[in-house]
Amino acid sequence: xxxxxxxxxxxxxxxxxxxxxxxxxxxxxxxxxxxxxxxxxxxxxxxxxxxxxxxxxxxxxxxxxxxxxxxxxxxxxxxxxxxxxxxxxxxxxxxxxxxxxxxxxxxxxxxxxxxxxxxxxxxxxxxxxxxxxxxxxxxxxxxxxxxxxxxxxxxxxxxxxxxxxxxxxxxxxxxxxxxxxxxxxxxxxxxxxxxxxxxxxxxxxxxxxxxxxxxxxxxxxxxxxxxxxxxxxxxxxxxxxxxxxx
Amino acid sequence: xxxxxxxxxxxxxxxxxxxxxxxxxxxxxxxxxxxxxxxxxxxxxxxxxxxxxxxxxxxxxxxxxxxxxxxxxxxxxxxxxxxxxxxxxxxxxxxxxxxxxxxxxxxxxxxxxxxxxxxxxxxxxxxxxxxxxxxxxxxxxxxxxxxxxxxxxxxxxxxxxxxxxxxxxxxxxxxxxxxxxxxxxxxxxxxxxxxxxxxxxxxxxxxxxxxxxxxxxxxxxxxxxxxxxxxxxxxxxxxxxxxxxxxxxxxxxxxxxxxxxxxxxxxxxxxxxxxxxxxxxxxxxxxxxxxxxxxxxxxxxxxxxxxxxxxxxxxxxxxxxxxxxxxxxxxxxxxxxxxxxxxxxxxxxxxxxxxxxxxxxxxxxxxxxxxxxxxxxxxxxxxxxxxxxxxxxxxxxxxxxxxxxxxxxxxxxxxxxxxxxxxxxxxxxxxxxxxxxxxxxxxxxxxxxxxxxxxxxxxxxxxxxxxxxx
Numbered sequence: 268x269x270x271x272x273x274x275x276x277x278x279x280x281x282x283x284x285x286x287x288x289x290x291x292x293x294x295x296x297x298x299x300x301x302x303x304x305x306x307x308x309x310x311x312x313x314x315x316x317x318x319x320x321x322x323x324x325x326x327x328x329x330x331x332x333x334x335x336x337x338x339x340x341x342x343x344x345x346x347x348x349x350x351x352x353x354x355x356x357x358x359x360x361x362x363x364x365x366x367x368x369x370x371x372x373x374x375x376x377x378x379x380x381x382x383x384x385x386x387x388x389x390x391x392x393x394x395x396x397x398x399x400x401x402x403x404x405x406x407x408x409x410x411x412x413x414x415x416x417x418x419x420x421x422x423x424x425x426x427x428x429x430x431x432x433x434x435x436x437x438x439x440x441x442x443x444x445x446x447x448x449x450x451x452x453x454x455x456x457x458x459x460x461x462x463x464x465x466x467x468x469x470x471x472x473x474x475x476x477x478x479x480x481x482x483x484x485x486x487x488x489x490x491x492x493x494x495x496x497x498x499x500x501x502x503x504x505x506x507x508x509x510x511x512x513x
Numbered sequence: 514x515x516x517x518x519x520x521x522x523x524x525x526x527x528x529x530x531x532x533x534x535x536x537x538x539x540x541x542x543x544x545x546x547x548x549x550x551x552x553x554x555x556x557x558x559x560x561x562x563x564x565x566x567x568x569x570x571x572x573x574x575x576x577x578x579x580x581x582x583x584x585x586x587x588x589x590x591x592x593x594x595x596x597x598x599x600x601x602x603x604x605x606x607x608x609x610x611x612x613x614x615x616x617x618x619x620x621x622x623x624x625x626x627x628x629x630x631x632x633x634x635x636x637x638x639x640x641x642x643x644x645x646x647x648x649x650x651x652x653x654x655x656x657x658x659x660x661x662x663x664x665x666x667x668x669x670x671x672x673x674x675x676x677x678x679x680x681x682x683x684x685x686x687x688x689x690x691x692x693x694x695x696x697x698x699x700x701x702x703x704x705x706x707x708x709x710x711x712x713x714x715x716x717x718x719x720x721x722x723x724x725x726x727x728x729x730x731x732x733x734x735x736x737x738x739x740x741x742x743x744x745x746x747x748x749x750x751x752x753x754x755x756x757x758x759x760x761x762x763x764x765x766x767x768x769x770x771x772x773x774x775x776x777x778x779x780x781x782x783x784x785x786x787x788x789x790x791x792x793x794x795x796x797x798x799x800x801x802x803x804x805x806x807x808x809x810x811x812x813x814x815x816x817x818x819x820x821x822x823x824x825x826x827x828x829x830x831x832x833x834x835x836x837x838x839x840x841x842x843x844x845x846x847x848x849x850x851x852x853x854x855x856x857x858x859x860x861x862x863x864x865x866x867x868x869x870x871x872x873x874x875x876x877x878x879x880x881x882x883x884x885x886x887x888x889x890x891x892x893x894x895x896x897x898x899x900x901x902x903x904x905x906x907x908x909x910x911x912x913x914x915x916x917x918x919x920x921x922x923x924x925x926x927x928x929x930x931x932x933x934x935x936x937x938x939x940x941x942x943x944x945x946x947x948x949x950x951x952x953x954x955x956x957x958x959x960x961x962x963x964x965x966x967x968x969x970x971x972x973x974x975x976x977x978x979x980x981x982x983x
Binding site for chain 1: 532536539549553563837840844875877878881884886901903910911915917921922923925927928932935938956958959961963967968970973975976981982
C-alpha cells in the first residue's frame with residue numbers, strides 16, 4: 268500500500284527517531300512510503316488557542332500536501348485529531364475534507380487500512396500506555412473511564428499482542444498528563460503538577476517503559492521525568508513497535 | 514452580536530489571571546494533592562453510581578429534555594406561572610440580579626422578616642443576595658452544612674455542590690470551636706456534625722422566612738423541586754411562615770415524567786448516589802403560609818440567543834465536570850474567580866465579562882473529560898475553543914499569546930522558514946538547557962521540567978542526507 272508519511276513539526280525537529288521508526292515500521296509492514304509530504308504543520312498550535320486566522324495558512328498548506336494521497340499516516344493522535352476535526356473548517360473546500368478523510372494516526376492505520384490488528388513481535392517489559400487526550404476522547408482511540416469502558420482500541424491491541432509485554436493497570440487510567448499545547452507554557456505550574464501525578468501513577472505500578480502515540484505528551488513527561496532523575500524509559504509507539512518487530 | 518456587547522461593557526475591569534491563582538494554590542503542594550484526591554474520590558463514586566447499562570441512554574434523554582425545554586422556554590415558563598399562581602404561589606419575574614434582590618427584600622420587608630434560613634442556592638450566590646439582605650438588617654443563616662462553614666469563614670463556596678471541599682476537618686474543628694464553642698481539638702466529623710445539627714435546627718425552626726433554590730421547575734405541575742441530603746431545605750420551607758424559591762429560568766422542564774430522568778442523572782453525577790436523601794416537589798403553599806417563586810433571567814435569555822453557546826443552559830449544577838477536571842482539582846474553586854468555577858464556569862464566566870475572565874477558556878488542556886461526564890451532554894471543550902476564538906477576534910488573548918501566534922503561524926506554514934527556524938532552535942536548545950537563569954525565566958523549565966536534548970539532525974535532514982529525499 269502506498270502511503271505518505273506526514274511528520275508533525277515538533278517531531279521533525281525534536282523527536283526525529285519517532286519519524287524514522289514510523290518509516291521503518293511501515294516499510295517492514297509492506298508499505299511504499301512517500302516522504303514527499305511537504306507541509307510542516309497542520310496549524311493545531313494556533314487553532315486550539317483560538318487564533319484561527321493565524322492557523323489558516325499552515326492548515327491550507329497541509330491540506331495541499333495531502334491531495335495526491337489516499338492514505339496519510341501521522342505518528343501523532345493529537346495532530347490526526349486536528350486534521351480530521353478542524354481542517355474541514357479551516358480549509359473550507361474539497362481539500363480540507365480530502366485531508367480529513369485520508370489521514371490516520373499510526374496505530375489506527377496499521378489496525379484499519381493495513382488490516383493488522385496484531386503484529387508478531389516481542390517486548391518483555393512492563394509498559395504504561397498513555398493515549399493523548401485528543402486520541403483518547405477525540406478520536407475515541409481507546410475506552411474511556413468516564414464512559415465506563417475498559418482500555419481498548421488499536422494501540423492497546425497492538426501492545427497486548429506482543430509477546431512478553433504486560434500493560435500495567437493505572438489508578439487513573441486516562442487522566443490528562445498536562446501538556447495541552449500552549450497550556451504547557453500558559454499554565455506551567457499546573458502543567459507540571461499534572462505531569463508529576465501521571466508519572467507517579469506509572470511508578471506506583473512498577474512500569475519500566477512509558478509508551479504513547481502522542482510525542483507531545485512524551486516531550487512533556489520526559490522533561491519532568493528527566494528533571495527528577497526518573498529511570499522510566501519513554502518510547503513513542505512507533506519506536507516500541509519497530510523495536511519489538513525487528 | 515453578543516460578544517461585542519460584553520466587550521463594550523467590560524474594558525475597564527481588571528484581568529484576573531487563572532495561571533497566577535493556580536500557581537498560588539499549588540505552592541502548598543501537599544494541600545493541592547489532598548484537594549485533588551478528595552475530588553477524585555467524588556469522581557470515583559460517580560463512576561460507580563453511573564455504571565448502569567442505561568447510563569448513556571439516560572444522558573441522551575436528559576440532554577434532549579433540557580434542549581426541548583430551552584426551545585420552548587417562554588411557553589413553559591408561562592405555563593408554570595399559570596399553574597403555580599392557580600395553586601396560590603406568587604410568581605415574580607426578575608430581569609437581573611439587582612431586580613431579584615429587590616423582589617426578595619420587598620417580600621421580606623412587607624412581612625416583617627428578621628431572620629432567614631437559607632438552603633443551598635447557587636442562584637442567590639450569583640445574585641449576591643446574602644450581603645444585600647445583611648445590609649438591610651436581616652439575619653441570614655445558610656443551613657447547608659458546607660455553606661454554613663464557608664459563611665462562618667466569610668468565604669464564597671469553592672464548589673457548587675460541596676461548598677467547603679477546600680476545608681480540612683481539623684480546620685473546621687477550629688472554626689466551630691470559635692463560632693459554636695465545640696471542645697478545642699474535637700475534629701471527629703460525627704461530633705462536629707452533631708453540634709452543627711443543633712445549631713442549624715435552631716436557626717431553621719425560628720426563622721421568619723425560608724429561602725431555597727430549586728433543582729427544577731415543572732411546567733406541567735407548577736411545582737418546584739428541591740433536592741438536598743441534609744433535609745435543611747425541607748425543615749425550612751415546612752416550618753417558616755414564608756417560603757421564597759429563587760430560581761434561574763433555565764431550570765424549567767416540561768413534565769413531571771422528566772423528573773424520572775433528571776433526578777437520576779443529577780444525584781448519580783453529583784455525589785454518586787442513586788437519589789438524593791430528600792427530594793421534594795412543592796406544588797402549593799402550606800395552609801396558613803405564603804410561597805413565592807422568583808424567576809431570574811440575569812443573562813440567560815442572551816445565552817439562549819447565542820446558538821454556539823446555548824447548550825450551557827442545560828447545566829443542572831451537578832458539579833461532575835468540576836470533580837473530573839484535572840485543572841479544577843489542582844487549582845481550587847477560587848482560582849476561577851467566578852461564582853461557578855470549573856469547566857462549566859469557564860464557559861459561563863466569559864459571557865458575563867470576557868475581558869475580566871479572559872484566562873478561563875485557557876485554563877484547560879481540552880482533555881475532554883468534562884464533556885464525557887456531563888449528564889446533559891454539554892460540549893464544554895468545544896465551547897472553550899469557541900470562547901478562545903472570540904477572545905482572539907476581540908484582541909483579548911492572554912498576554913503574549915497574540916504575538917506568539919502571529920509569528921508562529923507564518924513560520925509553521927512554510928517549509929523553508931520552518932527548516933531554518935528549526936535548525937536555529939536546535940542550536941539554541943543547549944544554551945537554554947545550560948544556563949540556570951534562563952531556566953528560571955523559561956515557563957517550560959521553571960516549574961521543574963527539562964528541555965529536550967536537541968537531536969543533531971531533523972528527520973528531513975536525515976532523509977536528505979541518506980538520499981531518501983531529494
